[in-house]
Amino acid sequence: MTQIRNFSIIAHIDHGKSTLADRLLERTGAITEREMQEQILDDMDLERERGITIKSHAIRMDYQRPSGERVLFNLIDTPGHVDFAYEVSRALKACEGALLVVDAAQGIEAQTISTLYQAMEQDLEIVPVLNKIDLPGADPEGVGQQIVDLIGCDHEEILKVSGKTGEGVDELLEAIVERIPAPGRKSEEPLRALIFDSIHDSYRGSIVYVRVMEGTLEKGDAIRFMATQKEYEAEEIGYLKLEKEQTEKLEAGDVGYVIGSVKSLDDARVGDTVTSVDNPAEEPIPGYQEPKPMVFSGLFPTQSDDFEDLRSALEKLQLNDASLTYQPETSKALGFGFRAGFLGMLHMEIVQERLDREFDIDIITTVPNVEYEVLMSEHGEQQKITVDSPTDMPDQHKIDAVYEPYIKASILTPSDYIGPVMTLCEEKRGKYVNQLHMQSQRVEIKYELPMAEVVFDFYDRLKSGTRGYASLDYDFLEYREGDLVRLDILLNKDPVDALSSIVHRDKAYELGRKLCKKLKDLIDRHQFEVPIQAAIGSNVIARETIPAVRKDVTAKCYGGDVSRKRKLLEKQKEGKKRMKQVGTVEVPQEAFLAVLSMDDDNS
Known part of the structure; x- marks a missing residue:
């Protein structure tokens, strides 16, 4: 019986997690030199370019210790962004230990702390690792002190490695064996296996990645997913090496994959428990949640003929x-499209990018929104409805109260930038909670913020205000009542639904004025005068006017009586009046894109 170690790597974006994983794979012989490429576990181009892990991966390594003893490593990689916090929690649940990787030049970031707390809650053994010690700007002593303060370990316990040069990787492999406990082998219990990830294969259906917690799973067993109560047969099971390696059974403590002609990912959800149909477990593994979208946006194809292509692209994604x-x-303005829900702004950006790259579809995205709860009275009865699009917002006179989602944001920044960070949070209607000063001139600032203010441009402005040094992490808090209104944009007195937004009443006037001004520059002049108005209900709060293109009808009159000229001008006036009633105003696509970049101008 060989020993097993199941572990994960916790790190902030760009702290060298994928590069360090490459070195571990090389040293354990999991990949040959011919297969080697940088960030081998990040198989999307997008992941490589941005230096982030979007889809988590798992890989099995066979490590031979200097003493000759064989140990099996299962590295369960985690996505590295706040949007994917739930997937991270499930990946950690499948492990007994975690490597806390910190960049020796940049120090600890908010994301790292957040994931570390999750790992500690699940009683994982933490192995602190200082990466990038070969950099000229590295400060192993200062950053080492930050780690000591954070997790209370000794300086001697911190491993110093370089993912780039491979320095210190052998010591790290030994530390994984010595410090991370082996999983408990409860093979006699009924089967309980945690789904920590799943991918779709167009030939085999959904392939489920599992960590067997208790019991044994054999090839050909009838299995049941406990959350959805769907039953399948385990047609093929195996280990996750670089290529899948088939086996006859997976025992408690093993990590592997199961293929069972699962038609859709909806049946095999991340966090669900797999059990046996013949001898089912009584209770599922705790912690399962439905994925809950936080940000909503409309996706419309720029060419209306691409609607069906967009539908099939979204199905595949x-x-x-x-x-x-x-x-x-x-x-009305953009035709047929889809209302999509995302986990957060990065998730939304990635989906847009993938639609463009993988399916070559040009899309227009409407202003991102969050989900509001609206208490309204109709026919003397009160009811609560959920609204994720400005067009669904009831009329102002029917609304009793609007509740918006709040988040608890934790921002880590060098102490030089406390001013800009607090100014930004106050501007975004934030409520100050506290701040904690850490070693080496770093501060953790906590704020309660409305989610709607964060989804727009908060992250970009936080980065530009702190020269990229600040990092943000957040958790959903609760719904709170707010003075929110629907801001409509009227073109020639007709509302343009795609330009509507839900905003706080205090900001409505300023935003309405800016929008009108921007649209005046972007919309072409017509043969008639076009008023652009911003309105809350029937109350117009801002207006700009696009002047008419005027043809000089009197040019052909040379001299002569003035009444002849007046007659021509009156005739032109009548024509313009009639045209204004029947004419339509074309809104160029740049106008919709301009609304998305509205706040870039005032930052």
């Missing part, structure tokens, strides 16, 4: 990303 939700939506 959803096969590999169960947290993406969408339903059809119609807009």
Whole structure:
């Protein structure tokens, strides 16, 4: 019986997690030199370019210790962004230990602390690692002190490595064996296996990645997913090496994959428990949640003929990303499209980028929104409805109260930038909670912020205000009542639904004025005068006017009586009046994109 170690790597974006994983794979012989490429576990181009892990991966390594003893490593990689916090928690649940990787030049970031707390809550053994010690700007002593303060370990316990040069990797491999406990082998119990990830294969259906917690799973067993109560047969099971390696059974403590003609990812959800049909477990593994979208946006093809292509592209994306939700939506201005729900802004950006790259579809995205709860009275009865699009917002006179989601944000920044960070949070209607000064001139500032203010441009402005040094992490807090209104944009007195937004009443006037001004520059002049108005209900709060293009009808009159000229001008006036009633105003696509970048101008 060989020993097993199941572990994860906790690190902030760009702290060298994927590079360090490459070195571990090389040293354990999991990949040959011919297969080697940088960031081998990040198989999307997008992941490589941005230096982030979007889809988590797992890989099995066979490590031979200097003493000759063989140990099996299961590295369960985690996505590295706040949007994917739930996937991270499930990946950690499948491990007994975690490597806390910190960049020796940049120090600890908010993301790292957040994931570390999750790992500690699940009683994982933490192995602190200082990476990038070969950099000229590295400060192993100062950053080492930050780690000591954070997790209370000794300086001697911190391993110093370089993922780039491979220095210190052998010591790290030994530390994984010595410090991380082996999983308990409860093979006699009924089967309970945790799904920590799943991918879709167009030939085999959904392939489920599991960590067997208790019991044994054999090839050909009838299995049941406990959350959805769906039953399948385990047609093929195996280990996750660089290529899948088939086996006859997986025992408690093993990490592997199960293929069972699972039609959709919706049946095999991340966090669910797999059990046996013949001898089922009584209780599922705790912690399962439905993926809950936080940010909503409309996706419309720029060419209306691409609607069906967009539908099939979203279907294919959803096969590999169960947290993406969408339903059809119609807009007067933009035609047919979809209302999509995302976990956060990065998730939304990635989906847009993938639609463009993998499916070559040009799309227009409407202003991102969050989900509001609206208490309204109709026919003397009160009811609560959920609204994720400005067009669904009831009329102002029917609304009793609007509740918006709040988050608890934790921002880590060098102490030089406390001013800009606090100014930004106050501007975004934030409520100050506290601040904690750490070693080496770093501060953790906590704020309660409305989610709607964060989804727009908060992250970009936080980065530019602190020269990229600040990092943000957040958790959903609760719904709170707010003075929120629907801001409509009227073109020639007709509302343009795609330009509507839900905003706080205090900001509505300023935003309305800016929008009108921007649209005046972007919309072409017509043969008639076009008023652009911003309105809350029937109350117009801002207006700009696009002047008419005027043809000089009197040019052909040379001299002569003035009444002849007046007659021509009156005739032109009548024509313009009639045209104004029947004419339509074309809104260029740049106008919709301009609304998305509205706040870039005032930052």
